[in-house]
Amino acid sequence: MSPFLFLLFLFSPIKPDLWAETERMPDLKQWRALCGYYAVATAYMKDSNARITVFAPVDDVFTYNPDIRALDQKETLSHIVDSQVVDLTMNKLWDKQTLIRSTINSGYTYITQFENNPGNFSYFANAGMLCNHASNQWGIISGEQYLFKICTPMGHRPYPGTALSFIREHDVTVFEERQYNNRDLSQIRDILDRTPDIALVIYGSSAWNGFHTFFIPNDAAFARVVDRNRVDREVLLAHVTSTNRVLFTWPWLYDGGQHYYPSVRFSANIIEDNFKLKLVMRNITDRRTGKWDLYAVSEVYERYSQFRRGAVWAKILVPNIPTQNGVVHIIDNVLGIVSETIDMMIYRNEKTTTLMRYINTIGQIVRNYFSATGGLVTFFAPWNEAFDRIPEQIERRLLRDRIWLEQILKLHIVPAKELTSDEITNETIVNTIDNMRQLYFIKGEWPANNVTYYVIGGGIKTAIMMDNVAATNGIVHYIERVLGVPYQTLWEIMRNETRLQYSFHMMENLQLRYSMDPWQVLTPEQNFTFFVPTNEAWAKQPQSLVSRMNDGNHWQALQYVYKRHILQGQALMYTDLRERTYVMMNDEKVVITRRGRFFELYWPRGNRRARVIEGGEIAGINGYMHMIDNVLIYEPDLRAHACTTEPVFFQFLIVCLVMVWRPGWFTSFFIFFR
Template sequence: MVQEMPDEMNTELSGNPRVYMSRLPSGKSALKGWEDYNYYINNAKIIAANHVAHNREGLKQVLHIVDQVITPTRIKTAPNVTIDAGYINPDAQKLLLKPHLYGLVDAYSISEFEKRVSGLGLLNVFNMTGKNTFFIPVNQALNLLMRTDQELVDKQVIHSHVVPKKVLFTRTVANSLEQFESYAFTDNLKVFISMENVSNSDSEGMTYYVKSNTVASDISHYKGTVLARIVKGNIPVKNGVVHLIDRPLMVVASSIISYLQESEGQLSKFYNLIREHYPDLTDLLVVEKDLTLFAPSNEAFKKVNAERLEQVILNSDKLEKLLKLHIIKRRLTTDEIVEKSSREIFQEETIQHRKLYFAINQQNKPVPVVSMEGGGVNATITTPNIAAKNGVIHIIDRILGIPSQTVYEKLASDPMLSLTFSLSEQDHWNERLKSRNERFTLFVPSNGAWEMIHRKLPSAYKKLFMGTFAYHVKYILERHMIVGQDLSLEELTALTNNATKRGQYFEERLEMTRGKIYFQARVNYRLNGTDFIDTGDTEATNDTNKYFLEWNGIKARFLRTDVECVNGVVHVIDKVLMMNRDVTVSGSAVPTTGLATFIATFVTVAFARALHH
């Protein structure tokens, strides 16, 4: 039975080549005893199992149906050529020494890597016994390196191409976050290997990548990730499986732009956008030191509105702003993002002085998931810390700066705004935020702002979130909303040009959907006796700490500004504009659910007094 199969089995083919069994949890119930796992023989998935029959002699036979042919690695030369018996069922070393015997020629030739391995006396690494995974760069991968870079393929680098005691076929690595120790651990280098399918599908035609993640290195090797495409995968060998890849692992790109230039890489569409429509950026990505690029994958281009992207491309100023929204002028790794995000809201400024905001999901996982927001778009880093000599690249799953979400969808998807969204669902108040025909400006209290209310006004907080005070929730939320306008920070600041100066602030009264509040901009400098306010034009003056909302003595600081949506703009603030009296159950503030009880009590008391008199 399939659930009783060992992890490896010899077949009846001449030479008895092995096949390998892999089991992945399916999340299903085992109705017939095996469906709780997905079973793979090499890279073929068992789609029907445990069909039992008996032959004429009465011996039991079991049939398992797989979704693709299980192909052995066999010699492809002419029948009359004498071949050493050891090559009939090759291990990875035999494959490396004589790849032409197995049809690995031209684009799949691996002779250059074999020369490096043999020259360093490391052939024995590829004939280690057991179940192992080997990644071998094709010739083109090494030929593309500069001669000095070819010398970087040293003992430690070669060891990083081997995952010992694990057989990893492309379809049997279900989670791209799962990392495996490479053989480089024997050199006191911490180099992990992971694999991913960038199309999130499970078919033979998909593109797969392997990543080396160097987290502890030495003076000769860079920390960071190197990503290589598997050009020919799942070659079974006597001691495991071999994958041919298009670049050596651990060897970082000479520059960010050289990494983008790979014609069949994950970032080819982003590179073509730069090359064809804003080539000046290529110089920056070659010459500048210590950059961080958040590069949208090819899949990210499928998620953006094509018409809106075309409008940006046709406007050189907008395209420059969009592309530079993806670049920070320093090295920023996900380790730093995770560390700083655990203490406070972490933000970074792009080379055009716009803000990127970061959040961490699955904080306690071995590899936390990092999400970011820029120009109204939430993106997730899918491949972090790709190292280049002049910086680091993070592959993201969205194009920043071209929003596709309504204000409703933004509140629903942003983890920092989840409490406001939860409240806005009461009595379906937030339904109007779905409309693409209206414009909104929303000043949204962060989760931290609501937690402050929880500490300072615990009774009011409890009433608001219990679900029976929808009228009060509506009253408070509408104090934070303007309908009919989508006011950016720049436009809000412009309103204060002729406004009243109070202390070190200019302020302008804003007419909200419910009542009035004040927008305040800090005085930035004086010139010839005239006060000037922050316009956000320069790096020194684009500080959100200089902008506030004020209502009844409550001053809310701007945490995030200009979160663009297709029907408005969201500004995140650090306080809720409310007081305890907003949810006091008296007078007109009685919730509708308690109104009948209030009236009944009043009538009963009045009737009793009448009888008494």
Template structure:
């Protein structure tokens, strides 16, 4: 081998070749046209360039689109502080960034944190820095500077905006906690002229500063001054309801609709909050909803987030347009406010109310007169049903529909529906009742309301008003849009009858819109009760070998005539002594109808009293009456030693002929 000097030259050439082969961060940025905005910002900063040339680093580089949608003080674009908030002084791959609710120390003076959130998705786990998503496929880009120090580049989809003072040099105000942010709100750049003086005064009055100073990671909701109507309503409990402890929740990674416990959590009060997202016209709004489960005033209060995702040393701050938990509007004011929002999520419902001056005035008078009221408000999408558009042209029908969405003189909260304390209620439309049910699917519960043949999901329950409660629903009540077949198919409480009809040929009739049906449909509870009373017979009704007998029983429940019959009409057609003969698919059936004081009905059939659980469910081809016991008797299925499958040719011929004539 050569001399020592030759070997030294060889090693030096290898070193030079190695460092030349490794690009610097600046070169990596130049190679990516999608990072040109961030590169230009870096090049304007001498401090950043010197820093990158002298030590290790991690860079979170926003893509160009992130700058186009960012809303921050324009002067920050030429401010070293913005760039430095995107840097760490150690190289970290995405696997080294930490878990949710932990933070990294940024390179900005005062070392304000960069908060980490992991969000589980269908195929992988997304990682967020504050509210910016790391573009994982385009990240973990390794580089070395001229001193051979490791540096790592990650691409992100949003600009990271720190809390900084309007005047550079006020180092004592770097990296504020939530209380320091509130206490010095006029000093911060990029707060969009929002004032939070009134909430600060209530915090001081009730001596609640410490909850905003608590170390760790928390989420704080701060109402701006413009939304205050009554400062005295913001007491110590309400202030507690504006803090989610031990969780740092930025808007993008936080699951919408998930409930989070606030500091308002004691034997006397319990308040959850959840984020939601609504499309209004071409824009998307983020809301925060407080739900007081029990306390002075139950219900949901919804506040729009005016400025989201403000990072502080002990978590994140969201500025909201009004205080949470404080019920400061009547049902009337709720409707008037939503009427003014042309692209608001409930604007179409409000427009229909006020479209007719007479109807609107009557509707609002009922709301004003009632000390307590329950309103069901359909979303805008609910009004897009094509057949509904024709109804809107008929003034008398729209009145019947709208008045069905109103329960006067009572506030029906969702917990009463959940506990089955309330299963039906009369409406302002005196001829129509509403029926409530709960669908349990694993740990998820769906609350439903039915009126006039329409089953609607309650998509936002318990919006609180000072004189009642509002539930947002996904369909317009009182306007049938399905056949009897579809109603049975999609109503879980009628599933047993649907399954039985599918095994026979009865269901095939129920999509026919050229005929008028009246169908007495036993509920799931009805069949369960019959199983207890007639265990052997009902068991066989649902067995394949007894399809013919099952078909006979179902046909007894299905009336076909020139018109469909409401319970009121059936009552008028006969009397309790004589009854009324109805032509069913099978043969005739004689019943009598008794109306009770609470507007419910009892059917008398063969000595039995059968309660009508849900009367007058309108469909496009008839009416359903849900009954709590089937029209079945123990003599309907006679089991002999001969197999039920042993049918004579003559009987088989009769069965085939019957169906050919249908």
């Protein structure tokens, strides 16, 4: 080497490398320790001239997912892309939602961009979410190297072939070091062999044809299909998203509410989007364990019989397997077709074992509605955790009283109707099979684009957790509470009900609250029918009157007003209300009348009316609560306090004067009564 080149090498600035940069980052200690186990990963991190992009999990990812600490060398290298992904630093909208880049171990990494709002983006590397929302310095550039922190696991190690080769793979040694295999995919392997055009062009597509998301049913999923002839090429296409939509679990669930994606249509050698059959991914959380399961949901795709409505839910057993033409998710159900009755569906569901025990308690009276010959019904099926919410004394009574149990189960069934969520509005009212009680619905939307449907029946409001599950004889909605079975006292209901917060805070200082929250329930004395004013009802009243009621000097007057709204000794459901005169808790008479389809409370002495809100019935352990839109109150109610307290004050004043005038009188009075 010449002296000039030696001096140039000696005094040239040393490029920093990512290995040295990570030493100063306390949240990348686990990633640095993992790379330190493998010479190849360490060499890439120390080579400042290597044009790579590293997606490094932060320490929290290792803490909440301990399996990542045991990644082998190839799985570790799948976090390193063999090129610079400069698109992540440009902060602008991409032409394509997903970028495909190869890793240094000959796999693929799919980088996805989502626009939260104009100019604000979120990025994902496979299933790993980049931590740009958690730190301002989320991109690290050192020499020719790029490093981005990720806050969720990226997913499994990429499979070196296409989705078709993954299904057809016979060499078991390929899966020895992997956390997944294709041992249970023999059925779809045989079906793809009978449809070579779909198998080669779609499932075996290369980068020239585009990338897809593949939902692959296992053998147990095909075992549930009664007629195997219905699984044809159209059903196979229902398991594949359209071109260039490579969607891992975290990006799909994070997609700002826009979760629906079209499946693929293939005819006359043309691959196009099929918006008539859309796919969506949902997550359901177990409230007891905190564990959440992922489901792939597709619309029903029936062609050989009458038009079917609803959706098919399939649990994702093995998510996020990158392949050379997209990503594979292994599921436990066949999408697009329906072959099970409601009875078969709830029988095999592990979340409805308690429901089946209750149904079998009363024999075939209710179960006949779920059979194949029972006709179309809509069934709101409570999960196991719904029965766990029921207090023990209520559950014992429910199992002992077969008539009440039958009424409760019938309350969950809507006859001769396939009620799907697209038909539900805040004005929807349907009859149940007992033709007496009705179900009401609420369509809640918070935050934006996150729609939750609620059903109200028998005074219980519950959220629909899994909606539109299609069966051959109807629709099933899985709910988190049992309709018609109370589990809280009236006081606890008021505390948790948003529309009753004003009434709740006004009753906190009243002795009446202990009657609403008794220690002993299911006794005649503790049964109440409470017509409780809503927040809007109190807002209609004169502010001066409401303020004086709550100034601390008129608690007895306020309690007297509330007792005018309470019927003691009777627990009346909405269907039990009749046009008659009732004697309320304060011994005043209130008349219940009907105006149109609504019930009204009429208080003759004060000439006040309050309408009973339809669907505002709430069942409690110690009675029923009905929301009303007005308050039975007027100005003279303030004198109820004066009539009860002021004479006591004057009597006490007279006794004091007598004691001063005749001092020995009080001693003689005390000895006499002793």
